[in-house]
Amino acid sequence: MTFACREDDVPPGEGRNITLEGKRVALFRTDTGWYAVDAVCPHKGGPLADGIVCDHAVTCPLHDRSFDLRTGQGPGEDRVSAYPVELRDGAVYVAVGSPAAAPVAA
Numbered sequence: 001m002t003f004a005c006r007e008d009d010v011p012p013g014e015g016r017n018i019t020l021e022g023k024r025v026a027l028f029r030t031d032t033g034w035y036a037v038d039a040v041c042p043h044k045g046g047p048l049a050d051g052i053v054c055d056h057a058v059t060c061p062l063h064d065r066s067f068d069l070r071t072g073q074g075p076g077e078d079r080v081s082a083y084p085v086e087l088r089d090g091a092v093y094v095a096v097g098s099p100a101a102a103p104v105a106a
């Protein structure tokens with residue numbers, strides 16, 4: 001697990017771009033928990049951290065493709081990697097390079 005930020009650094013319902021171990025990650029704080037996925041949309045490179053978040057999905061701001069934040073699955077063959085997130089003492093940690101796991105409670 002790699003330290004990403006403090007919980008207070010990301011307001012509820014928003015996403016942030018972070019770089020962890022050289023990897024660009026979009027970190028989200030949603031009503032259903034914290035999620036981390038690849039920062040770049042596989043369609044044409046849209047910034048997923050700037051997308052609209054609802055429940056456990058983010059919609060890319062460029063062409064409205066939606067990705068499940070739990071699994072990274074998008075429409076058809078489109079997919080991003082999803083990474084486990086853990087909260088400890090007000091800090092947010094992400095396991096980049098690990099397979100997707102259940103989200104952390106909000």
Ligand code: FES
Nearest residue numbers: 041044046060063
């Ligand atoms: S770049 Fe994300 S949907 Fe096109």
